[in-house]
Amino acid sequence: MAEDKTFNWLDPFSSVDLDVDGRTDGIKQWAIANREAIQPIKGFFDGLIIRIEAALQAVPPVIMLVLLVLIAWQAAGRRVAILVAACLVALGFLDPAAWSLAMTTLAIVISSVILCVIIGLPLGILAGKSDRFEAAIRPVLDTMQTIPAFVYLVPVVMLIGIGNVSGVIVTIIFALPPLVRLTSLGIRGVNPSVVEAARAFGATPNQIMFKVELPLATPTILAGLNQTIMLSLSMVVIASMISVKGLGNEVLRAMGRLDAGKAIVGGLGIVILAIVLDRITQGLGRSGRARGHRHWWQAGPVGLVVGLVKGRG
Amino acid sequence: MTETSREAVIRCDGIWKIFGEKSRQAMDAVLKQGLSKEEIRDRFDCVVGVRDASFSVGRGEIFCIMGLSGSGKSTLIRHINRLIEPTAGSVFIEGQNVNAMSAKELRALRAQKIGMVFQNMALMPHRTVRDNVVFSLEVRGIDEAERVRVAKRAIDAVDLTGWDQKYPDELSGGMQQRVGLARAIAADPTILLMDEPFSALDPLIRRQLQTTFMELSAELHKTTVFITHDLDEAIRIGDRIAIMKDGVLVQIGTPEEIVTEPADDYVADFVAGISKLDLVTAARVMQPFAQYRQMNGDGDPAHWPVARPEDKLNALVDLAIGTDHPILVKADGANVGVVTKKALLRGIQGREDAAMEVA
Numbered sequence: 001m002a003e004d005k006t007f008n009w010l011d012p013f014s015s016v017d018l019d020v021d022g023r024t025d026g027i028k029q030w031a032i033a034n035r036e037a038i039q040p041i042k043g044f045f046d047g048l049i050i051r052i053e054a055a056l057q058a059v060p061p062v063i064m065l066v067l068l069v070l071i072a073w074q075a076a077g078r079r080v081a082i083l084v085a086a087c088l089v090a091l092g093f094l095d096p097a098a099w100s101l102a103m104t105t106l107a108i109v110i111s112s113v114i115l116c117v118i119i120g121l122p123l124g125i126l127a128g129k130s131d132r133f134e135a136a137i138r139p140v141l142d143t144m145q146t147i148p149a150f151v152y153l154v155p156v157v158m159l160i161g162i163g164n165v166s167g168v169i170v171t172i173i174f175a176l177p178p179l180v181r182l183t184s185l186g187i188r189g190v191n192p193s194v195v196e197a198a199r200a201f202g203a204t205p206n207q208i209m210f211k212v213e214l215p216l217a218t219p220t221i222l223a224g225l226n227q228t229i230m231l232s233l234s235m236v237v238i239a240s241m242i243s244v245k246g247l248g249n250e251v252l253r254a255m256g257r258l259d260a261g262k263a264i265v266g267g268l269g270i271v272i273l274a275i276v277l278d279r280i281t282q283g284l285g286r287s288g289r290a291r292g293h294r295h296w297w298q299a300g301p302v303g304l305v306v307g308l309v310k311g312r313g
Numbered sequence: 314m315t316e317t318s319r320e321a322v323i324r325c326d327g328i329w330k331i332f333g334e335k336s337r338q339a340m341d342a343v344l345k346q347g348l349s350k351e352e353i354r355d356r357f358d359c360v361v362g363v364r365d366a367s368f369s370v371g372r373g374e375i376f377c378i379m380g381l382s383g384s385g386k387s388t389l390i391r392h393i394n395r396l397i398e399p400t401a402g403s404v405f406i407e408g409q410n411v412n413a414m415s416a417k418e419l420r421a422l423r424a425q426k427i428g429m430v431f432q433n434m435a436l437m438p439h440r441t442v443r444d445n446v447v448f449s450l451e452v453r454g455i456d457e458a459e460r461v462r463v464a465k466r467a468i469d470a471v472d473l474t475g476w477d478q479k480y481p482d483e484l485s486g487g488m489q490q491r492v493g494l495a496r497a498i499a500a501d502p503t504i505l506l507m508d509e510p511f512s513a514l515d516p517l518i519r520r521q522l523q524t525t526f527m528e529l530s531a532e533l534h535k536t537t538v539f540i541t542h543d544l545d546e547a548i549r550i551g552d553r554i555a556i557m558k559d560g561v562l563v564q565i566g567t568p569e570e571i572v573t574e575p576a577d578d579y580v581a582d583f584v585a586g587i588s589k590l591d592l593v594t595a596a597r598v599m600q601p602f603a604q605y606r607q608m609n610g611d612g613d614p615a616h617w618p619v620a621r622p623e624d625k626l627n628a629l630v631d632l633a634i635g636t637d638h639p640i641l642v643k644a645d646g647a648n649v650g651v652v653t654k655k656a657l658l659r660g661i662q663g664r665e666d667a668a669m670e671v672a
Contacts, residue, residue: 197435200394200506201449201496202424211452215439 031158042165045111049164053107061092061099068276074300076283084276091272095265098247102269105236105246108164109277112171112232117225120176124183124224125209128217134184141177149174149238157242167244175231182224186217222285229281233274247273321369321405322503322536323376328366328392328402330385330560333359340400350559362388363399364560373534377551378562379541379583385560386540387432390506393538394427395419406504424449428497428535432509434489436481442468442492443477449500467495470529487518494526498533505537512542523549544583548572548592556580568592572663589663595629596622598660599642599650614648617641622649626660633657 007015056064065088073081092099127134152173160166190213198212214221236248250266253259297306331339331353339357342348350361363385370376380386391397392404395411404411406426414422428449436445444451446467447460468477471491481489490510497505510526511519527550530537541547547554548568555565556579564576572592575581599622618632619641629652632640640657642650652660 191435193431193433193435194437196396197429197431198437198448198452200396200423200427200429201452201500202420202422203448203452204420207452212437216437 027155028158031155035159035161038160042160045165045168046163049107049111049168052110053104056103056107057100064103065089065092070301072276072280072283074296074302075280076286077300080279080283083279087272087276091269094269094272098265098269101245101247101250101266102273105233105248105270105273108167108171108236108239108244108246109229109232109273111164112168112175112235113225113229115168115172116176116179116228116232119172120179120224120228121183121221124180124221125187125214127180127184128187128213137180141180144173145177149235153238153242162243164244166242167239170239170242171232171235174235175228178227178231179221179224182227183217183221186220186224187213189220190216219285222281226278226281226285229277230274233270233277236270320372322372322407323393323538324369324405325389325392326367326403326405328363328389328404329400330362330388330392330397331357331359331400332362333357335359336400344401361385361560363392365402366557366560366562367402368555368562368565370536370538372536375530375537375539375550375552377539377541377547377554378557379544379547379554380557381542384557386542386557387508388560389557390508390538390540393504393506394423394429420452424453425500426502427504427506428500428502429506430490430493430497430508430510432512434481434486434493434513436489436492436496438481441478441480442473442484442495445481445492446477446495446499448496463499464495467499468492470498471495471525487514487522490514490522491525494522494529498529498535503536505535505539507537507539509540509542511546519546526550544587548587556583569594569597573597585663589661590627590630591625593626593660593663594622595620595624595626595640595642595650595652598626598629598656599652600656602642602648602650605639605651605653614641619643620652626657629657630661 059067065085068088069081069085072084091102123137127137149170153170156166156169160169194216195208195212198208203211236244236246237251238248240246240248240252247266247269250269251263254262254266297303329340329343331343333339335357336359339348339353339359342357343353348356350364353359353361366389368376378386378389388397392399393406393411395404395414399412403413406422409422411419411422437448440448443461443464447455447464450460450463464477468474471494473488473491473495476484476488481492484492490513493510497507507526511522514522523546530550539547539550541550548571551568553565553567554571556563556571556576558579564571564580566574569592571580572584572587572589575584616636617638617640618636620629620632620643622642622644624642629640633652633654639654640652641648642652
């Protein structure tokens with residue numbers, strides 16, 4: 001180590017070797033040793049992802065398109081529905097295989113986002129309630145967001161193997177932080193005098209949480225969900241390196257063959273999917289006031305149907 | 314007088330509230346050495362919110378706590394429903410020690426016995442007027458039909474009929490505070506806590522709401538603690554007034570006592586600009602009848618205008634305008650005193666020697 005070099009006080013860093021990388025490489029050995037234990041869990045999640053994908057692929061494209069447009073109309077209004085319809089038609093005509101690839105990507109994104117919500121929402125609420133927890137979790141979130149994906153790609157593959165489950169885990173690591181941060185921010189942003197009033201009228205801590213804090217934090221939490229979805233989509237190319245199918249894989253293959261045309265097709269597909277998901281979730285996040293205080297069943301296609309049924313009756 | 318004649322619904326015993334991390338040590342030091350506010354601040358880095366406040370409020374009484382911002386009145390009122398824990402002292406509601414209650418008992422007390430109105434309304438923006446008003450019933454698990462019935466009654470009581478399906482941000486400030494008032498009375502509580510309820514409103518709306526509140530109050534007979542920084546409001550509404558300064562209750566008394574016998578210069582300064590016309594009674598400015606007779610001798614009281622001892626100066630002015638005679642004060646048919654023009658004018662000025670100044 002340092003015997004052959006003289007120790008230089010002005011440059012101590014190059015003469016001392018703590019062998020950090022050698023020691024931490026042990027994580028790979030640990031991952032390989034624990035592979036067997038993780039396989040049943042992997043099987044469960046793999047089954048889940050496959051089922052979601054199968055369901056999305058089973059619906060004929062036109063019906064799926066209509067469904068997505070209806071969801072957009074319900075969530076975000078007529079104008080967004082028209083935009084979504086145009087985007088989805090463009091996506092379909094990009095390439096004969098584009099629709100099916102997009103559905104595969106959508107399945108991975110949906111799985112990741114569901115897991116992000118299951119993990120991120122409770123963490124965010126906890127962080128919103130406790131300063132100490134927030135202080136503890138903040139550096140973890142910073143790491144998750146900034147550490148290059150390639151760093152954790154190898155250990156994750158060693159532990160779980162290539163495929164969808166690894167793809168989802170890699171995506172969660174990158175996409176989870178904004179949901180936790182914005183949930184915490186939303187809870188902290190609730191007007192304290194409203195919470196005090198709820199206390200003064202005898203609400204239990206749980207009632208304060210579910211009847212006051214979460215409803216008032218919802219727009220901020222949905223903004224976090226929107227960011228989580230966007231970040232999940234931005235991970236699809238990297239996830240395709242560990243054998244996740246879909247639009248990302250198209251881009252990766254095109255890159256390998258220096259096929260610019262195919263790369264553009266795959267890339268545009270991802271962008272269109274991102275626009276569709278972004279507009280729908282942004283529509284969800286608008287406050288009650290912006291929607292003119294109408295309940296969700298009083299607007300959009302459901303409102304139309306309800307209105308028709310009531311008109312008949 | 315008022316305290317002994319009525320059962321005390323709220324009783325606060327030596328409430329202290331010291332904010333800060335070392336509040337316990339600061340409290341011990343205060344009890345042993347009697348430190349001042351500044352000494353506590355410098356030695357313990359703690360702020361004294363309330364300093365040894367004791368008072369009780371009788372059933373149906375409206376008790377006003379008056380003080381400038383930062384005097385600790387909002388902190389004090391939050392001890393009554395234990396939104397704030399006292400550093401020392403305890404609060405009793407109908408004989409029950411609030412500070413000894415379990416979380417469950419406390420929630421039941423808050424939901425059923427105490428209604429609170431806040432300065433900034435603190436309505437829930439995601440709930441309709443109706444759902445805001447019956448929040449305390451909802452958290453108790455009372456069924457929808459009953460909630461609708463109670464909400465209608467409370468909303469009608471504050472003249473907001475027809476607004477129950479609107480959201481708070483669709484209402485004006487005055488209407489929002491009516492919702493706040495409806496929410497406070499919805500559960501038909503024994504006690505109303507009003508934390509500067511009308512301070513954020515413009516003067517005209519404030520007066521309207523004061524009137525609404527006084528009508529409701531006369532009808533419902535709630536025991537009320539009313540916080541305000543406006544002495545006119547305190548005098549208009551309160552049966553008794555407590556003046557608070559730097560966390561200390563400086564003086565507690567009826568509006569007339571506060572205005573005519575201020576306990577110290579601070580209170581005197583406060584009441585200096587207050588019109589005495591509707592506060593001071595004939596009894597306070599009159600000269601005993603015998604004494605008047607002795608000094609002025611003759612004069613036939615038969616033609617003099619007659620007033621009762623509890624008549625206010627305003628009424629005496631009306632009587633005095635129609636005649637050159639002094640005013641005779643009669644109680645139970647007997648001549649008890651005489652109010653001369655000079656005494657009346659001095660009384661309006663608020664000079665304490667009004668009755669003594671003789672022609």
